[in-house]
Amino acid sequence: MIYTRSVSGRMIASLLFVTTTALTSFTCRSAIAQSVQTQQKISFHIKAGSLSDALVSFSTQSHVLITSTAVSLNGRITQGLSGQFTATEALQQLLQGSGLSYVPAGNGALQIIAPSKTASIMLGPVRVAGVLQDRVPSTAMIGNLPPVLPGGEVARGGQLGMMGNRDIMDTPFNQTSYTDDFIKNRQIRNIRDVLKDDPSVRSTFTTGSPGYEAMSVRGFNMLSSDMSFGGLYGIVPSPGTVAEIAERVEVLKGPAALLNGMAPGGSIGGVINIVPKRAHDTPLTEVETDYTSDSQFGGHLDLGRRFGKGKHFGLRANGMIRSGDTAIERNSMKTALTSLGADAIFKHARFSMDFGYQYREVNGAVPYFSLQDSTPVPQADKVSRNLGAPWSNYWNQDFFGVFRSEVDLYRDVTAYGSVGVSSDQSRGLEVKSISNVDSNGFGNGSVNATGNESMSVTASLGVRAKVKTRYFLQEMAFSANRYQSDSGSVNQYETMNRGSVQIDGTPSFSFPSIVAPGRVPHTASSTLSSIAFADTISALDKRIQITAGLRVQRVQSANFNASTGVRTSSYDKTALSPAVMAVFKPLKKMTVYGNWIQGLQQGTIVGSTYANAGEIFSPYQSTQYEIGIKGDLGRFVATLDVFQISQPSTIYDTSSNILSLNGEQRNRGLEINIAGQLIKGLHATGGLMLIDPRLTKTQGGKTDGWKAPGVSTVNFNIGLNYDLPWVKGLSFTSDVIYTSSQYLDTVTPRRSFPGWVRLDLGTRYTMKNPVSDTGGKLSFYLNVDNVADTRYWNSMGPYAAYFLTLGSPRTFRFSVAADF
Missing domain, CATH: 2.40.170.20 (TonB-dependent receptor, beta-barrel domain)
Incomplete structure (x- = not known):
């Protein structure tokens, strides 16, 4: 990583993206440069808020390296964006109202500039979707969380049992993965209610009754005790599980004995998997x-x-x-x-x-x-x-x-x-x-x-x-x-x-x-x-x-x-x-x-x-x-x-x-x-x-x-x-x-x-x-x-x-x- 000491340590820390693997790869540099030159449309979803955080998300989703004057980002915010844009179109929208602009920086990178500011830092390559995902192979599950769809409430893929994570377009099932954003936006209290927008799922006993927080999936009973935790049965609390434990909640419709084995309670309507929370790059x-x-x-x-x-x-x-x-x-x-x-x-x-x-x-x-x-x-x-x-x-x-x-x-x-x-x-x-x-x-x-x-x-x-x-x-x-x-x-x-x-x-x-x-x-x-x-x-x-x-x-x-x-x-x-x-x-x-x-x-x-x-x-x-x-x-x-x-x-x-x-x-x-x-x-x-x-x-x-x-x-x-x-x-x-x-x-x-x-x-x-x-x-x-x-x-x-x-x-x- 390259950076100057002319800026505050606190702001540098907030902008440094860890992991240098992609920087050492000539192939990745060439691919990134080509992506910027061709200006292909990319799907972006970046939340409103801190501009420095938004630039992290921009670099993650576009695979474009950026450099920035750290002091110029202090306290600046952005309205975010969501949709299909080229890399430069997206960056222009993120910088609207900030008083900043950008110029090419060589090797396919873009540099954020501001009047009278010359000190700059080079941001390291970012991780895509999961924790340190650029360091793990596609056959891994730990640190390999699938990316999200625009809006951030549903992921682009999920766990397919023994076969690992699959993109939704490579999954031969009807599967939906609800994210932590979906849970937070609706202030959902239990795992069952995370699935309230899924037409294939219906709840049974009312919360507060002696019955478990069970469901039916595709018309067949789904016991709460048959939910899996990171792919393992028999871990989550039987009567019901609070939503604060989940990074994501995945529901795969239909029986899946090959993928997951027999559920302890014999549920056949579907498989509900809780993805546990993990620390991300941003504190x-x-x-x-x-x-x-x-x-x-x-x-x-x-x-x-x-x-x-x-x-x-x-x-x-x-x-x-x-x-x-x-x-x-x-x-x-x-x-x-x-x-x-x-x-x-x-x-x-x-x-x-x-x-x-x-x-x-x-x-x-x-x-x-x-x-x-x-x-x-x-x-x-x-x-x-x-x-x-x-x-x-x-x-x-x-x-x-x-x-x-x-x-x-x-x-x-x-x-x-x-x-x-x-x-x-x-x-x-x-x-x-x-x-x-x-x-x-x-x-x-x-x-x-x-x-x-x-x-x-x-x-x-x-x-x-x-x-x-x-x-x-x-x-x-x-x-x-x-x-x-x-x-x-x-x-x-x-x-x-x-x-x-x-x-x-x-x-x-x-x-x-x-x-x-x-x-x-x-x-x-x-x-x-x-x-x-x-x-x-x-x-x-x-x-x-x-x-x-x-x-x-x-x-x-x-x-x-x-x-x-x-x-x-x-x-x-x-x-x-x-x-x-x-x-x-x-x-x-x-x-x-x-x-x-x-x-x-x-x-x-x-x-x-x-x-x-x-x-x-x-x-x-x-x-x-x-x-x-x-x-x-x-x-x-x-x-x-x-x-x-x-x-x-x-x-x-x-x-x-x-x-x-x-x-x-x-x-x-x-x-x-x-x-x-x-x-x-x-x-x-x-x-x-x-x-x-x-x-x-x-x-x-x-x-x-x-x-x-x-x-x-x-x-x-x-x-x-x-x-x-x-x-x-x-x-x-x-x-x-x-x-x-x-x-x-x-x-x-x-x-x-x-x-x-x-x-x-x-x-x-x-x-x-x-x-x-x-x-x-x-x-x-x-x-x-x-x-x-x-x-x-x-x-x-x-x-x-x-x-x-x-x-x-x-x-x-x-x-x-x-x-x-």
Whole structure:
């Protein structure tokens, strides 16, 4: 790096970009010079704020080296830009109003100049997208974060399981990766709500109820415990995970047994992956205070630093606490998070660690309720939002730790290993359900005293490699995975003796005689182990890509008597899961793709009441067929696809008293998704899903051809973010969510939920932080979820026949965030 000492050390530090690899490459210099000379259009997204930070982003996105007079940048700001520009057009716009200009500086570089200023520094080459990404190969995962689309709320790619990161145009699936900007702009509190603008995803239980923060994806249940953390299952807290832990949240739609292995809970609708936070090149110190209606207050601290001469070492620490009454009547919640992410990136090796602790406590838990077969679905606006008792309480705490390593064995050959450990504890004494609700709106209340504990250890080993020949590129991936979980649970029930509960009233439950358990015995264990191989062969500069792979999955489980510890049942089966995927690019900015892939769920051990008692079914194999087309229109990416997923199930033959694996549900759907910048300053993410869920094979054929319960056939979501051009730093967000009606169960006559529409609105204002010397920002956020306070039933997925919960009421969130 070259710099003069005639400028202040503080300003030099703020402008130096680490890593000198590209400077030593003559090829890179030539490419950069050619890029400036030809003035090709490039997609830029640069935030308003500090001019020095904006020039960092400019150099990152254009691959153009710049020199600058450090003193001339002190305190200067820019309005930023977003869209397609040549390098010089973009630089001109960034410098508007600053009194600065530029001149060619040789070797393809540009020099920022100001009157009477001659001292200058040479900025080192920048890193593109990820932490020290210019130092890591494309086969790496650590320090290799995919870049973002214009608007910064959605990334251009994401993790494809064992195959590593892929650009969205090289991914043979419908996948969306939501960034930290999306989470911050809407002040989202949990991982489930990060996906609220995805039409293929619907939430189930309301936050604040005894149920987990589960979802349905493409009409199939997705347990919160089946989310992965950096690609590893069994790490994130089971009831739900706070959003402050995530750098990005990726959702890949459809089953993916080859890519990720079998999920512990057997979810097949999709894969949701949390990308942990890492320290970036720019130091981060952000403090936030927030308020959530009705009287919940909290704070968040986010620190990130890189250390060492080459900034090889990074630390990212997060701390959050939030407590108080929620917008749901007689309900309060406490949440806390402490997490630390560390990484070390060297020339041919990379390491990372994550440690975390999350605590959540709910008082006045919101019960769900179930209906008698003859009872019509009540109107949502006639039901009390909270039928629980003030003493109803549950809490859970989770500890987790993950270590990852990568070593480059040869050029474009990377071996990796990961190991993670998590511990989960929960206790509850709550009015969990109001059951057998009749046509007059009365039901029976029951109390649950529950205790759950689990310990999970998960590990992964693998190799990713690229081999280039004259005509072909071959990308190979090998993976071995193992997940081990030991768990215990205690459940006690007590029916309330005060009689029936009216669901539109305000019940007053007496304190029960049972109490939350202390000791929790070991009652179950589960082991999922697998090996997998995948090979992608590409030709014509990756315009044709064919992938084939196979995973061998072994599923082992056992149940134990809570009192004696004696094993009561066991399961041990193996399944093969092949997959074939293809990508074809008829045009430079167009991708046509297809996939045939499977999902896995643990099979059933036939119970003692059946004629074939003791029979063990092999893991259920769900199969997906999907074809789609993607268009990269520069500012945004659009996707259109159609899919079919067939999920097997058991059915009972009354004449032979045999339980067999002959049932099936088939979901066929069409999805349209869009992400990026529609016009200057207007960014969008969302789309439409049309789905036809059918019961194709049922018991005795009685309901063959019926629409499956718990799946809405039309789902529309659109999230908009508009930066006002005439008020610098002022932006507005809106999220529209439409869910059509869905059937409750398979009882005749059929009952259904009505459809609903929800509107969320938000605004934020960002200005220079007056107490920051490094161009820090001061941001004010106001978000309102469910602006019209619409009452609706949650989309329940497979739970529809059993549980009903209301959607969340109108909720205000206000926060002030300052970075220094």
